[in-house]
Amino acid sequence: MTVYVALFSGINVGGNRIVKMAELRAFFGDQGFGDVATYIQSGNVVFTAAGEGDAAALCKRIEAAFEARWGFGSRIMVRDAAWFENTVAKNPYPEVAGDPTRLHAYVLEREPTAAEIGPVAERCTGAERFEVIGDVLYLHAPDGLGKSKFAEVLPRVLKVPATARNWRTVLALVEMAKGA
Structure with a gap:
C-alpha cells in the first residue's frame, strides 16, 4: 500500500x-x-x-x-x-520553520519554467521571499499570508495551478x- x-x-x-x-x-x-x-x-x-x-x-x-x-x-x-517528506527536507527557510504560520508551501500542478518564474520574482518586492524547488513554491511571509500583497497576486502571475498550505499543515x- x-x-x-x-x-x-x-x-x-x-x-x-x-x-x-x-x-x-x-x-x-x-x-x-x-x-x-x-x-x-x-x-x-x-x-x-x-x-x-x-x-x-x-x-x-x-x-x-x-x-x-x-x-x-x-x-x-x-x-x-x-x-x-522531501518537501520538508528541502525547505529553503529552516530558520523560520518554527513559526509555521509564516512559512507556506504552494503545491504546484507541475514544475514551472524559468519564464514563468521570472514575472513572479518581479512582483516579490516586499518583505516576503520565495523559492521554487521542483513543483513546490516555498513562501516566507513574515507578516502572515493574510497581509501579503505578493501572496495575493501570486496565483495570477505564476500561471501554474497551485494550492497553498501553511507549514503547520505540511508538518501535520x-x-x-x-x-x-
Missing part, C-alpha cells in the same frame, strides 16, 4: 462549497481507499491505495468522482508521502502519513 495525500482547493472557504470532512472520509472509503483521515476543514486527506499507483491518475479519478458526488469541481493535488500531514 502506498500512502498519499490529497489537497483540495476552494472547499469550505467563506461558507461556500461546503464539504463535511466526515462525508469526504466516507467518499474516499467508497472509492476503495484505505486508512482515510482528514486534517482540518480545508480539504486535506491522507489515504492509502494498493500498489505503486500514479498520483496524477489517482488525482483525475478523484476529481471526476468528487464532481459527480458534490456537483462542483475542486482542483485536487495528490502526492505520495515521500513527496511530503507528514506525521499523519507516517501513521497511515
